[in-house]
Amino acid sequence: MQEIERLIQLLARLPGLGPRSARRAALHLIKKPDTLMEPLARALNEAVAAVRTCTTCGSIDTQDPCAICANPERDTKQLCIVEEVADLWAIERTGSFPGRYHVLGGRLSALDGVGPEDLNIASLVARAANDGVKEVILATNLTVDGQTTAHYITERLEPTGVTVTRLAHGVPVGGELDYLDDGTLTAAIRARRSL
């Protein structure tokens, strides 16, 4: 049973899987050795070998520079700042941003002891100063830490003279006012636009 226990323990370390769901996942894998367990093992090994961090933007890809940084059709004048690669993927899925990205690798957090030197901020300032960047779009999360990070980056970017913008805040598309938190509603009222 040692091999099964070890598999369950490792699966339980994935985000979203607790001890119980890790057991269910392990049993599911064991039931499908040829169609799921063995392919997953191979996919993990291939990912270990292939994945690297882009030295330009901090995203992950199987090439360095990553496909976005290497794509000559992406607008070099716009740089979107995100906390994590998952945020970059979320924006890419919308297909609405033509520029490039910079992945911070986290957010400033006094509580977790994350300072500016722990994030890709120095490389961001260098890019903003040199790479012909005109606009930096802050897409950090709307949490206290995310907003602190955005403030800090705005200050650090001031000497470079680039325009700094942030994502609009307001009512989500399809959102019902009655179910919205007060903070979002307040932001939406303050940022109201004339029709």
Added chain:
Amino acid sequence: MQEIERLIQLLARLPGLGPRSARRAALHLIKKPDTLMEPLARALNEAVAAVRTCTTCGSIDTQDPCAICANPERDTKQLCIVEEVADLWAIERTGSFPGRYHVLGGRLSALDGVGPEDLNIASLVARAANDGVKEVILATNLTVDGQTTAHYITERLEPTGVTVTRLAHGVPVGGELDYLDDGTLTAAIRARRSL
């Protein structure tokens, strides 16, 4: 990105992980190649190689017969019938059952087209008739299909003469009556015991 996409697709096939949580799990793995991704790949490969189904009880283990069937200290007179290996593990965690198990590998389901020949029922009847079994404890789930399966097995075991029992139904330990469903409460009242 192909390697990453493939990893996400495979992770999304695990129970409890949707497309979004599979992406989060993949990123988590990629961030920890040495401490998580590579060990998980190895654990999967080792499990593929080591895990086998017990030909006696239908459980899974790294040995056949499994550790429970091979253990001479387990009571051979009691046989507990469960639908899945996960149910066996749940009962084993309680440490309150000294006997052996028989894993059906599912439940009878007209809707899903699962008939008696798809489950380990013939081998159960053979075990009950030959192995010195005195009592068969039905621990199938309290669903319609689980109860149908229990009924069917009871009928099939009738010629063998073994005693057939089932798990008690009633108020869960720590459960509050007010939050309990009517069916459980009815079962608890019917099965009331004198103090």
